[in-house]
Amino acid sequence: MNNPDYRREITEAIQAGQEALRCLNDAKSCLSSAGNWGIVDMLGGGMLTTYIKRSKMKDADALVQQARISLKRFQRELMDVDTIPEFHLETGDFLTFADYFFDGIVADWLVQSKINEAKNQVDNAIQRVNYLLSQLRHL
Template sequence: MDQYKEMREVKQQTETVLALIEEALKKLNSASNWGLYDILGGGMISSIIKRNRMKDSNQLLHEIEAALRKLQAEYGDIELFLPEKFYFDFSTEFFDVWFDNIFTDLSVQSNLKRTKKQLEALQEQIFELDQAVAEALSN
């Protein structure tokens, strides 16, 4: 396979990863917004919506992980780290939704913030790789 074709495949894969990251960030922002509402006096409904957004972002993190594996296979000498996924255990979700206490809400909000920062850092890495590949293709 020629180098130009390989670089095009890397470029295509970086664009796929960037699109997935953007979608995951939207879900995380939505979950965070619902989390703030939940902290400020929301109730069971806001907790359920927040949890659903978190589950959606977790699914996207799985998709990003698969896309990153493919990207690393295409462009072997990069090391990328995926943000931690949310761990959904029954007790945390139960306390968040049914007892809706401030301590659980703050803990969840902290996890959302950490995951968002990690995902933004990954986005920056992929964007830089995308720009480098685009420059190599234009030469």
């Protein structure tokens, strides 16, 4: 269709999708870093390693929240998209406490599983946004 309004809407949706993808990739990178520190922590990294891992998790959480905002904008631009998945990097207060004060393999493993779960959710969102962008580019 050569309708200028239609083309503008497609362009706006592509731009919103590209921004969401950038935010998701930033979050993925930060989650990977947190995961790497988590592995070091499970191998006996100590309090400093736990602190660095937690700092990376906090940064990743902020990036995931930013990605969610971008995804909601993308969703608004795509009136025909049903839902955008929700992702959370919430390990809960007990896991934070356990990670620092029990600093054992069980607490570290629980936190690591939450990091991996968040990475999987971000990967799924990246795949979905890439697919939708591909569809938009062919309109």
